[in-house]
Amino acid sequence: MKIPFLDLSRMDQALQATLKDKFAKVLKEGRFSFGEEVLTFEKRVEDRLQSPHAISCANGTDALELALRALNIGPGDEVIVPAMTWVSTAEVVLMIGATPVFWDTDAWGLLRSDWEKAISPRTKAVIPVHLYGMMVPMADLMAKAKKADIFVIEDAAQAFGSFQEGKAAGTWGDVGCLSFYPTKNLGALGEAGMCLTNQKELAEQIRLLSNHGQAQRDVHSLVGRNSRIDTLQAAFLNVLLERFDEFQEKRRILAEIYWEELAGIEGLTLPPKAEDSNLHLFVIQTEKRDLLKEFLQSNGVGTAIHYPIIVPDIPVYKQDGDFANARKLSQNGLSLPLNPWLEVKEVVEVCRLVKEFFT
Ligand SMILES: Cc1ncc(COP(=O)(O)O)c(C=O)c1O
The missing domain is CATH 3.40.640.10 (Type I PLP-dependent aspartate aminotransferase-like (Major domain))
Structure with missing residues (x-):
């Protein structure tokens, strides 16, 4: 798939x-x-x-x-x-x-x-x-x-x-x-x-x-x-x-699957269920981010990183400071597929693969 x-x-x-x-x-x-x-x-x-x-x-x-x-x-x-x-x-x-x-x-x-x-x-x-x-x-x-x-x-x-x-x-x-x-x-x-x-x-x-x-x-x-x-x-x-409300509802249904299926996996942190969110991206965090990304890719699942480098680390924006949380997110964050054009069975399959990776 x-x-x-x-x-x-x-x-x-x-x-x-x-x-x-x-x-x-x-x-x-x-x-x-x-x-x-x-x-x-x-x-x-x-x-x-x-x-x-x-x-x-x-x-x-x-x-x-x-x-x-x-x-x-x-x-x-x-x-x-x-x-x-x-x-x-x-x-x-x-x-x-x-x-x-x-x-x-x-x-x-x-x-x-x-x-x-x-x-x-x-x-x-x-x-x-x-x-x-x-x-x-x-x-x-x-x-x-x-x-x-x-x-x-x-x-x-x-x-x-x-x-x-x-x-x-x-x-x-x-x-x-x-x-x-x-x-x-x-x-x-x-x-x-x-x-x-x-x-x-x-x-x-x-x-x-x-x-x-x-x-x-x-x-x-x-x-x-x-x-x-x-x-x-x-x-x-x-x-x-x-059709915006309908698309949002679809996002909500798919995100709930991620939250339910991926709960309690050691080494994997799920995004908070923020009431105020439009669920634009479903970003999970793990220290094995790059390996997980590669594993999913090799099993046909596309993911993305938002964003792999924090702005003050980009040479043309270079600035020193304490950016520990932001930098950690850039190293551990991985966006799983979440959009109205996905099917429930596809999200279930992504969850299955993520679970397989961690066990
Ligand atoms: C946080 C943030 N700010 C600004 C922009 C800029 O928007 P645009 O791509 O429409 O110029 C984007 C989108 O790409 C964004 O995600």
């Missing part, structure tokens, strides 16, 4: 047909930038996540960069970033000329709760990353950020559909950034992203920045860039959003 980590060509026939119909509709209308599909998508996300302003953009990395720029963060400023994250979180800080200050995470990659020790007179913002879909405890983080008078930009790229205390990931901070990269829980058929905010002026600023600083054609009130979403991607996302 070949069990891929994620194979998007497995999307069901009904979904593929609806996506093709949508493509035909957009093609017929001949509108490929802005338009109804974009407005509808933004409105739907606003309603679903209870966020007053959803501003779509070209991808999640841009969303983070637009947020930093809109908050006037730049050269001379510091931004606190977790040591374990996808590189974008730190990349954007450097791209705008500011300095990322890395801080360790907890055992599961969430910014360690004593992050405020990294605050200096230059600190302008902190970027909590809701890694693997699990959320950083936000009430505590927000209170500390408020006390220190710094901005909060949530990197919710992996957390569309995660809620904490009934409040969506991305709606706690000054700006929340989403990615609709194809592998995400809500993934486009290409690139797309979004900023969320409840501050009207900030929303207007982000919108201006994402469209050459123009609120109306040929009137440029500031120097911006082009980071618009494709109309076609917004149209596809409108289709995918309609």
Whole structure:
């Protein structure tokens, strides 16, 4: 049996047909930038996540960069970033000329709760990353950020559909950034992203920045860039959003199998059953990670590592510090297949193989 980590060509026939119909509709209308599909998508996300302003953009990395720029963060400023994250979180800080200050995470990659020790007179913002879909405890983080008078930009790229205390990931901070990269829980058929905010002026600023600083054609009130979403991607996302809850339910069913079948294996640590998680990734930890990965691969099971090297260990981001938890996760973490296109029997087979490996 070949069990891929994620194979998007497995999307069901009904979904593929609806996506093709949508493509035909957009093609017929001949509108490929802005338009109804974009407005509808933004409105739907606003309603679903209870966020007053959803501003779509070209991808999640841009969303983070637009947020930093809109908050006037730049050269001379510091931004606190977790040591374990996808590189974008730190990349954007450097791209705008500011300095990322890395801080360790907890055992599961969430910014360690004593992050405020990294605050200096230059600190302008902190970027909590809701890694693997699990959320950083936000009430505590927000209170500390408020006390220190710094901005909060949530990197919710992996957390569309995660809620904490009934409040969506991305709606706690000054700006929340989403990615609709194809592998995400809500993934486009290409690139797309979004900023969320409840501050009207900030929303207007982000919108201006994402469209050459123009609120109306040929009137440029500031120097911006082009980071618009494709109309076609917004149209596809409108289709995918309609089935989002169903896909989430499938993830939940499959994750429960992992938790049940893999419980109590010595040398294997399962992820916490976090209530606030959208189950984006199912990351297990073992000191035998590389051997297990190889064993599964040789038995036809695809896995992934998120991420094999912590950002401050990457030469171009090099920074010294105590990143013990993050580094341990990078050495021991292994993502098992978890997505709506897997069958129950495939996940059962992955569990059987993992058990075989440990006995
Ligand atoms: C934690 C995190 N931040 C930022 C991004 C950037 O999103 P994108 O790939 O849409 O630019 C991603 C996704 O790849 C991510 O996982």
